[in-house]
Structures are given as C-alpha cells and as structure tokens.
Amino acid sequence: MTAPYTLYVMSNSPYSDKIRMYLRLKGLPVLEVRENLRNREQVLRARTGRTMVPVVITPADEALNDSTHITRTLEAACPVPPLRPADPGRRGLDALLEDYADEWVVRVMLASRWLHEPDAEQNRTVIAADMTCGAPEVELAAAREVFPQGIMATLPPMGATRETLGFLLDDLSGLLTDLDALFAEHRFLGGAEPTVADLAFYGQLNQIRRDPTGRVMVGDPGRAHGRWLADLERRADGAAAEHAGEAAPDGEALAPLARRIARTYLRFAVANAKALEEAPKGPLAVELAGGVPFQAARAGYNRKCLQALLAELEAAVAAAGRLAGGAADGEIFAELAGLGRLLAPYATLAHACTG
Numbered sequence: 001m002t003a004p005y006t007l008y009v010m011s012n013s014p015y016s017d018k019i020r021m022y023l024r025l026k027g028l029p030v031l032e033v034r035e036n037l038r039n040r041e042q043v044l045r046a047r048t049g050r051t052m053v054p055v056v057i058t059p060a061d062e063a064l065n066d067s068t069h070i071t072r073t074l075e076a077a078c079p080v081p082p083l084r085p086a087d088p089g090r091r092g093l094d095a096l097l098e099d100y101a102d103e104w105v106v107r108v109m110l111a112s113r114w115l116h117e118p119d120a121e122q123n124r125t126v127i128a129a130d131m132t133c134g135a136p137e138v139e140l141a142a143a144r145e146v147f148p149q150g151i152m153a154t155l156p157p158m159g160a161t162r163e164t165l166g167f168l169l170d171d172l173s174g175l176l177t178d179l180d181a182l183f184a185e186h187r188f189l190g191g192a193e194p195t196v197a198d199l200a201f202y203g204q205l206n207q208i209r210r211d212p213t214g215r216v217m218v219g220d221p222g223r224a225h226g227r228w229l230a231d232l233e234r235r236a237d238g239a240a241a242e243h244a245g246e247a248a249p250d251g252e253a254l255a256p257l258a259r260r261i262a263r264t265y266l267r268f269a270v271a272n273a274k275a276l277e278e279a280p281k282g283p284l285a286v287e288l289a290g291g292v293p294f295q296a297a298r299a300g301y302n303r304k305c306l307q308a309l310l311a312e313l314e315a316a317v318a319a320a321g322r323l324a325g326g327a328a329d330g331e332i333f334a335e336l337a338g339l340g341r342l343l344a345p346y347a348t349l350a351h352a353c354t355g
C-alpha cells in the first residue's frame with residue numbers, strides 16, 4: 001500500500017478545510033489527525049517550529065505548513081489532476097482569488113465567529129474538544145478559555161472589531177451576491193474543475209456556514225453559491241458536478257468580484273506595504289470602498305503575502321499579457337498602481353498597472 005500523507009487539522013480551521021479538500025481532489029491517500037495539546041508541541045512545533053495547522057507530513061517524511069505553500073509544493077510533486085489553471089494568466093488570477101479568501105475573507109469569518117456570543121460559545125466547545133481529545137490530562141474547562149483568548153487577541157490587529165463587524169458582514173453579503181452571479185453561469189471559478197482559489201473560498205465559507213450566525217448567510221442550497229459548495233464536495237467524493245457549464249468566467253463576468261477585491265483587500269494590502277516603508281510597526285488606517293474607514297496594525301506578514309502575489313502576477317502578465325483580461329484586470333491593475341515605486345521589481349506588471 002502507498003504510504004499516506006498525514007494531515008494535521010483543527011475542526012474549526014478554514015485552512016485545514018482548504019487542504020483536506022485539496023488532498024481529496026488529488027486522490028491522495030490521507031491519514032487525518034486532529035491537533036491536540038500533545039501533538040501541538042510534539043509534532044507541529046517540533047517539525048515546523050510553529051503550532052499552526054494545517055501541516056502535511058509527506059510519505060517522504062517532509063513536514064509542510066502554510067496552506068498556500070502546501071498547494072504549491074504538492075502541485076509540483078503530484079501534478080495530476082492539476083488544481084491550478086493551465087493558462088498562466090488565469091493562474092495569476094487564481095493566486096489573487098486564493099490570497100483574497102485566505103487573507104481577507106478570514107476577517108469576516110473571525111469577526112462573525114468570535115464577536116457573536118452563540119458562535120463564540122460553539123467554537124469554544126469545538127476547540128476544547130479537539131485539544132483534549134487524546135490528551136486526557138488537560139482540563140476541558142481550561143482548554144475552553146485559553147485557546148479562544150489567543151484567537152481573540154489576533155482580531156483587532158486584523159481590523160476585525162465590533163466597530164467593523166457591520167461593514168465586514170455587509171462585505172460578506174456582497175461577496176455572496178457576486179459569487180451567486182458567477183456560479184449561476186459557471187461551475188467553478190476556473191470553469192470545469194475546481195482550482196485552489198475555489199478551495200480557499202471553500203475553507204472560509206464552509207467555516208462560516210457552520211456557525212449559528214454564519215449559517216443564515218452562507219450555504220443555502222437554493223442559491224448558486226450553495227450549489228457550488230455542493231459541487232466541490234461532489235468532485236472531492238469523485239462524483240460528477242451538478243452544474244453543466246464548463247466554460248471559465250471571462251473578464252467581464254469576473255469584474256464585480258475583482259472590483260470588490262481591489263477596493264477592500266488590495267487597498268488594504270497596498271496601504272499596508274506603503275506604511276511599512278515608513279515604519280516597521282504602528283497603526284494602519286485605510287479608506288475602503290464607499291469611504292469606509294478600516295483600522296488595523298501594520299503587518300509584515302501581509303506584506304510578504306503581497307510580495308508573493310505580485311511575483312505570481314508578474315509571471316502571469318509576462319507569459320499571457322493579462323490575467324483573465326477585460327474589466328477584471330482593469331480593476332486589479334488600477335488598485336495595484338497605488339504601489340508606485342514598490343512595483344519596480346515587477347516590470348511587466350508595473351507596465352500593465354501604470355500603462
């Protein structure tokens with residue numbers, strides 16, 4: 001029998017859901033292990049230096065962390081079936097969509113989950129059950145308190161606060177409307193088969209729909225995004241998708257989503273990168289779409305994400321002369337133009353952005 005991949009997860013981790021779906025769609029043999037208070041130190045920290053999940057241990061005993069890095073590494077090691085678009089322009093767009101779901105949609109997931117008491121209560125129980133399963137020496141009551149406190153501390157620096165909760169929920173509602181329009185016509189974000197971008201959205205939206213507040217907004221099977229969630233799960237089970245359309249959405253169909261991403265996530269990411277040029281730490285104030293004020297902490301982590309994304313976009317534009325083309329590209333390039341001289345290392349992209 002082929003040695004399996006071991007996947008470490010937490011039950012309420014969107015990135016764990018993303019990678020579980022990735023491995024299932026690849027058809028790879030997987031042994032799934034839930035993080036608990038023992039393997040957290042003995043495996044996760046020992047093998048990766050961090051306590052974050054998901055972690056994949058390959059059959060060659062290599063430990064991989066960070067969901068985006070995991071997909072890039074496994075895509076190279078196991079290219080069939082491909083889960084990134086073959087077209088280089090589309091591959092760049094896929095990376096942008098993935099990054100948006102991973103780094104922006106997570107903010108509404110966290111705010112909705114931890115700033116609504118019934119949702120927080122459910123998740124305290126989920127975390128405590130994970131952490132104490134297989135670690136019977138740990139007090140359930142202590143696990144219920146300690147881990148959620150750590151998560152709560154990450155919310156204000158990410159701009160997920162009681163002040164922004166209303167905006168973030170409206171943004172989610174608008175995103176779901178954009179996704180409904182796309183998925184009424186198209187099976188998946190890249191067309192016929194799921195790509196990593198679908199999985200990144202799946203991770204966040206699947207977590208939101210498990211919470212008492214979130215389930216009212218996300219996953220209605222009568223809505224087009226509900227059909228898309230179900231089709232992703234059907235493909236992961238090896239079954240056919242329900243939606244008959246195989247064509248990828250064009251740049252016009254993708255424009256509303258691109259515009260939303262540009263005016264929220266990219267605006268934040270550009271402002272964050274520029275603020276970090278001035279000082280390595282401190283507050284960040286950004287005006288998002290519709291003049292909405294958004295306050296967060298400057299984050300070196302998000303600058304790294306943006307740099308990795310810009311490298312992917314540069315490769316895409318250099319190879320294909322576009323991402324998806326049309327109005328979607330226009331929205332993205334116009335926002336990235338705000339980077340000014342920070343675009344200099346990405347010559348082809350800089351030219352596309354500044355004309």
Ligand SMILES: N[C@@H](CCC(=O)N[C@@H](CS)C(=O)NCC(=O)O)C(=O)O
Nearest residue numbers: 013014015051052053054066067068
């Ligand atoms: N960028 C990472 C984020 C992973 C992450 O934030 N994991 C969270 C759960 S969703 C975690 O393990 N937090 C607990 C900890 O850091 O100890 C990825 O894409 O995998």
